[in-house]
Every structure is written in C-alpha cells, then in structure tokens.
Amino acid sequence: MxxxxxxxxxxxxxxxxxxxxxxxxVGLTDFAQQELGDIVFVNLPAEGDEVVAGETxxxxxxxxxxxxxxxxxxxxxxxxxxxLLDNPxxxxxxxxxxxxxxxxxxxxxxxxxxxxxxxAHCAAEKE
Amino acid sequence: MEKKTPLYEVxxxxxxxxxxxxxxxxxxxxxxxxxxxxxxxxxxCGMFDVSxxxxxxxxxxxxLDSLHHLMTNDFTGMPIGKVRYSxxxxxxxxxxxxxxxxxFGEEEYLVVVNASNRDKDYAHxxxxxxxxxxxxxxxxxxxxxxxxxPKAPEILxxxxxxxxxxxxxxxxxxxxxxxxxxxxxSRTGYTGELGYEIFTDNANAVRLWKVLRQAGEPFGLIPCxxxxxxxxxxxxxxxxxxxxxxxxxxxxxxxxxFGVKLDKPEFIGRDALIAMGEPKRIRVGxxxxxxxxxxxxxxxxxxxxxxxxxxxxxxxxxLGRPVAMALVEREFAAPGTELEADVRGRRVACKVVPYxxxxxxx
Numbered sequence: 131m132x133x134x135x136x137x138x139x140x141x142x143x144x145x146x147x148x149x150x151x152x153x154x155x156v157g158l159t160d161f162a163q164q165e166l167g168d169i170v171f172v173n174l175p176a177e178g179d180e181v182v183a184g185e186t187x188x189x190x191x192x193x194x195x196x197x198x199x200x201x202x203x204x205x206x207x208x209x210x211x212x213x214l215l216d217n218p219x220x221x222x223x224x225x226x227x228x229x230x231x232x233x234x235x236x237x238x239x240x241x242x243x244x245x246x247x248x249x250a251h252c253a254a255e256k257e
Numbered sequence: 258m259e260k261k262t263p264l265y266e267v268x269x270x271x272x273x274x275x276x277x278x279x280x281x282x283x284x285x286x287x288x289x290x291x292x293x294x295x296x297x298x299x300x301x302c303g304m305f306d307v308s309x310x311x312x313x314x315x316x317x318x319x320x321l322d323s324l325h326h327l328m329t330n331d332f333t334g335m336p337i338g339k340v341r342y343s344x345x346x347x348x349x350x351x352x353x354x355x356x357x358x359x360x361f362g363e364e365e366y367l368v369v370v371n372a373s374n375r376d377k378d379y380a381h382x383x384x385x386x387x388x389x390x391x392x393x394x395x396x397x398x399x400x401x402x403x404x405x406x407p408k409a410p411e412i413l414x415x416x417x418x419x420x421x422x423x424x425x426x427x428x429x430x431x432x433x434x435x436x437x438x439x440x441x442x443s444r445t446g447y448t449g450e451l452g453y454e455i456f457t458d459n460a461n462a463v464r465l466w467k468v469l470r471q472a473g474e475p476f477g478l479i480p481c482x483x484x485x486x487x488x489x490x491x492x493x494x495x496x497x498x499x500x501x502x503x504x505x506x507x508x509x510x511x512x513x514x515f516g517v518k519l520d521k522p523e524f525i526g527r528d529a530l531i532a533m534g535e536p537k538r539i540r541v542g543x544x545x546x547x548x549x550x551x552x553x554x555x556x557x558x559x560x561x562x563x564x565x566x567x568x569x570x571x572x573x574x575x576l577g578r579p580v581a582m583a584l585v586e587r588e589f590a591a592p593g594t595e596l597e598a599d600v601r602g603r604r605v606a607c608k609v610v611p612y613x614x615x616x617x618x619x
C-alpha cells in the first residue's frame with residue numbers, strides 16, 4: 131500500500147528524516163504524497179533560514195489543496211532541493227528521492243518513529 | 258449524514274476517493290489522479306457521476322410565465338428540445354442559483370440546479386410560482402452521468418443510432434434508448450469540452466455506468482471525480498455557485514450578462530439590478546505571473562489598496578499553469594492590469610486576463 135523504507139525515521143505529520151552524519155535530510159512520505167494527490171507547487175524556505183521542530187517550514191500544493199509541511203528537527207536550512215521548484219511532481223514520482231531540505235546544526239528533534247511504528251500510525255489514520 | 262447517489266458502490270469499486278460534497282458522498286478522484294482525469298477529458302473522454310444535481314419539473318398552462326418571473330433569461334420562442342442557461346435572482350439582485358432550463362413542451366420544462374442549492378431553490382420556486390404551474394422535485398429519482406471529451410460522440414455512436422444523439426450545443430433528445438434503458442441525452446456539460454449529460458431513472462444508473470464505461474474503454478475513457486470537474490470548469494472560465502456568484506453577488510458582477518435579459522418586462526431581482534446600474538466590481542481572470550497558486554478568498558491589492566478578492570483558483574492541468582478568477586473593482590478590471598494576491602501572507606504577482614483560459618478548437 132505505502133512504501134515505508136526501513137532505514138528512515140518518520141514524524142507523525144508524515145515527513146521522513148535521514149541523518150547523513152549530522153546533516154538531516156527531510157522529505158514527504160509516500161503516504162503523504164498519496165493523500166495529497168498530484169503535487170503542482172512546492173514552496174520552500176531559503177538557505178540559512180531556521181526551522182523549528184514541530185513547526186511548518188514549507189507548503190506543498192496539490193491540484194485541490196494546500197498542505198503545510200512540518201519540520202521534524204530544529205536547525206538551520208543548509209540546502210534546498212531547487213529541482214522541486216520546477217518539477218514538483220517528483221514528490222509524487224519518488225517521494226524518498228525528492229527531498230525538500232537538508233538541515234544542519236540540529237539541536238532538537240520531534241519524537242521520530244521507526245518504519246514499523248510509522249506504518250501502524252498510517253494504518254490508524256486511515257481508519 | 259450524507260446521501261449516496263445510486264452509483265456510490267460503483268465509485269468504491271472503481272477505487273474512487275470518497276469525500277462529502279453538497280450533502281452527498283462522491284469521488285473527488287479515482288486512482289489515476291486529477292491531472293490524468295483532466296487530460297482524459299481534454300484529449301479523449303471522461304465520465305462523471307453528477308446524480309447529485311437537482312431536477313425540478315415545471316408543468317401547467319403558466320409554466321413559461323412562472324419561469325419568466327423566476328429567471329433572468331428569456332425563454333420566449335425557445336424550440337422544444339432546446340436548453341438554455343439562466344440565473345435565478347433574489348429581490349436584491351443577488352444569485353439564488355444558476356441553472357439550465359430544458360423545454361420539453363409548451364407547458365413542460367425541466368430545470369437542472371446545483372445540488373448544494375436544491376432545497377433552497379425548490380422552496381424559492383414554490384413561494385413564487387404563478388397559479389397554474391406545478392413544480393415537482395424529481396431529484397431523488399433521477400441519476401445523471403456526464404460523458405465529456407472529444408471522443409464522446411464516437412462512444413455514443415457505438416451504442417445508439419445517430420438520430421438519438423443531440424447535434425447542436427445546448428440541445429437534448431428526450432428519449433434515447435441505451436441498451437434498452439430510457440435516457441435523456443443533452444449536449445451540455447461543465448468542462449468546456451464537447452460532451453453530453455445523460456439522465457436516467459435511478460434504477461438504471463449502475464448498468465448505464467457500466468455500459469458507457471465498457472463502450473468508452475477502446476477510446477481511452479476513464480472515470481473522473483469532483484477534482485477534475487472543478488479544474489476543467491475553471492480552465493474553461495465557467496462560474497461555480499458559491500464562488501463566482503452567491504446571494505450577495507449579482508449576475509452582472511459575475512459577468513453573466515448573456516443570461517440576464519433586463520428588457521424583459523419583469524422578473525425577481527430586475528428592479529434591483531437596474532437600480533444598481535453598472536456593476537462596481539466585476540469578474541475577471543487572473544494569470545499568475547509570480548510564483549505560487551492563488552486559490553479562493555485571497556485578497557487582491559494594487560500597492561496597499563485592497564481592490565478585490567479571488568473567487569476560485571488552482572493549477573490548470575491542460576494549460577500547465579495556475580490561473581484564478583476574481584471579483585475586482587471595475588477600474589482595475591482591464592486586461593493587463595497588474596495586481597498582487599495575498600497568498601497566506603505572501604504577495605504573489607498576477608495580471609488581469611480574460612477569464613476563458615481555455616477554448617476548445619474544432
């Protein structure tokens with residue numbers, strides 16, 4: 131149903147996180163992109179912006195709706211995925227390749243779930 | 258508790274994502290998604306369950322007079338089998354609803370109204386009918402399937418003889434027989450594309466869906482949900498009740514002049530519309546020149562001055578870019594006027610353009 135890679139961590143608000151040696155890569159999960167439908171616009175922060183765990187840092191728009199994206203970590207935006215600005219559909223096509231931001235200087239994180247716990251969380255939301 | 262159309266089980270079977278809309282449970286999209294559904298209608302064909310629409314039958318020797326009293330358009334001399342768009346106004350010149358009227362006979366007309374307004378419309382009609390007219394709400398017994406897209410005529414031709422397919426835009430064939438089912442077929446729609454709306458008894462709905470679906474398969478027909486219905490109508494510049502018009506927006510402000518005949522001797526709202534004179538605000542199209550999507554209810558500015566608000570807006574799949582419709586003060590309504598929209602606290606640049614963003618080419 132939903133692809134939930136074992137090696138990633140997940141926030142309950144449907145973002146995935148990958149710790150690349152202190153640089154935290156953040157994206158939207160397969161569940162999130164399926165729920166949103168065709169994504170047509172991604173609004174990202176600027177490099178150097180601060181993000182705060184549990185607070186919104188970006189929004190994505192599907193044809194029908196706008197959704198806020200919440201940061202799973204507190205830190206500084208080191209890099210944004212500029213490819214998404216021109217081709218937002220990449221989030222639908224490959225949600226785990228189409229990262230949104232990379233965060234450095236991380237001082238705090240949300241409560242993050244492993245793949246099994248996140249899968250249970252998604253199943254509960256679908257009920 | 259939302260109602261189900263007779264096709265509810267079919268939508269679930271087809272993988273539809275069900276949402277509540279206008280008091281009904283309807284699919285917002287199926288598995289292929291809004292963009293694919295939208296493109297199917299523009300390039301091949303799509304089918305929609307629009308059974309939630311309301312159908313009200315006017316009969317009696319004064320049926321035409323009642324319509325003339327209630328509606329802004331003029332139905333004098335309308336041929337049998339012809340269909341005409343109209344607005345129904347309140348006393349203040351605001352819109353009670355927009356609708357289409359079918360002429361079945363000199364004393365028999367069918368009015369098709371928006372699902373969300375059906376009860377309000379029917380009550381308004383009953384209050385204002387002239388003696389000698391009977392209005393019956395048939396909505397709960399009638400199913401409606403829209404077949405929309407350039408392949409729609411070919412699909413129908415595999416099912417019924419040519420003479421049962423309405424030829425002119427806004428005409429209808431009252432009795433066609435699709436696989437033995439009695440249907441009314443009307444060449445109307447809400448997509449800006451060539452297409453038909455097919456009405457039948459609820460009991461036929463599931464079989465009619467399946468017959469059309471199967472006949473359309475070789476032509477690339479897919480089922481489409483409310484999401485694509487909205488993007489298609491917006492791309493074609495068609496107004497939606499509750500967005501481009503409502504009880505406080507006049508049909509002249511909504512640029513629906515073609516359906517408002519002020520030279521008729523009388524209709525509800527006429528005096529108010531005449532008293533208002535030239536509308537102070539007017540519906541326009543917006544092309545987004547900045548980055549982002551302008552959706553409904555976003556304030557529009559020239560500098561610090563608020564000059565209007567958007568009424569609908571989204572990314573349009575066929576055009577491949579976002580557009581919006583808006584109500585703006587008349588002095589800022591000229592094509593080319595540069596505006597800014599407040600999109601959740603961020604200013605997005607846009608430009609006034611004609612609101613028909615997409616027009617079908619023969």
